[in-house]
Amino acid sequence: MKPLLSVLALSGGLLLPATGHVVEQLYAEWRAEGEEWQLEIQFDAGYADPETRNEPFAPAPLRRWLLAQSEETWARQREEAARYLAEMLIVRCDERELSPQLSFPDWETRPPDFPQLINGAAYFRVLWQSREPGRxxxxxxxxxxxxxxxxxxxxxxLLAPGESTVLRSATPQTEETGSRPSLLRWLPGLGGGLLLLLLLFRFFPSPKNEIAR
Known part of the structure; x- marks a missing residue:
């Protein structure tokens, strides 16, 4: 734990609850086995509400708030997240654009198994998965x-708007990184917020079967 705390200190200090709601980056993890692949996206619950999206004075929602929402609200959040990701992301297989095939694994249990971050922020996971051969x-x-x-x-x-990268070459068993450098080389110039986000998701996975408080 001490190395992690040292990194947190260097990257900006304490993790405090957010007071405004402007999301600068979304985080996704790529997994693949043969022709099957998936992107697991950590979606900010506040981004599931168009009225508060990118509103700097809107309070960032917390996980305990997300757990307390109704089934109807959760359904709207899933619908809006799916719509937003379809507008934001593009996935191509051999130059052919794929239609989103999304699922929401956190809602497969009751209470939902939303990710737990040490600052209490509200996120839920979205899976974009498919079985497609090729690049x-x-x-x-x-x-x-x-x-x-x-x-x-x-x-x-790290992909900014208008950028893309190859996650898998034409042969499923062989992955290629392309010419885009790893984010690890860019961290010193990106500021603390990006590194903190990575650490939150990478080092604090969601425990199972938490009782809603």
Missing amino acids: LEVGVREGDFPKLIVERGSEFL
């Missing part, structure tokens, strides 16, 4: 979208 590329469309951080094995890739 696979992911990108962020042009527009007013946050950056996308993709964790692939031991490397992190």
Whole structure:
């Protein structure tokens, strides 16, 4: 734990509850086995409400608030998250754009198994998964979208709007990194917020079967 605390101190200090709600990046983890692949996206629950999205004075929602919402509200959040990700992300297989195939695994249990972060922020997981052979590329469309951080094995890739990267070459067993450098090389110039987000998801996984408080 001491090395982690040292990194937190260097990257900006304490993790405090957010007071405004402007999301600068979304985080996703890439997994693949043969022709099957998936992106597990950590979606900010506040981004599931168009009225508060990118509103700097709106309070950032907390996990305990998300747990207390109704089934109807959860359904709207899933619908809006699916719509937003379809607008933001583009996935191509051999230059052919794929339609989103999304699921929401946190809602498979009751209470829902939302990720737990040490600052209490409200996130839920979205899975984009498919079975497609061939060269696979992911990108962020042009527009007013946050950056996308993709964790692939031991490397992190950062995609700004209008950028894309190859996650899998034409042969499923062989992955390629492309010419885009790893995010690990960019961290010193990106500020503390990005590194803190990575640490939150990487080192504090969601425990199972938590009782809603």
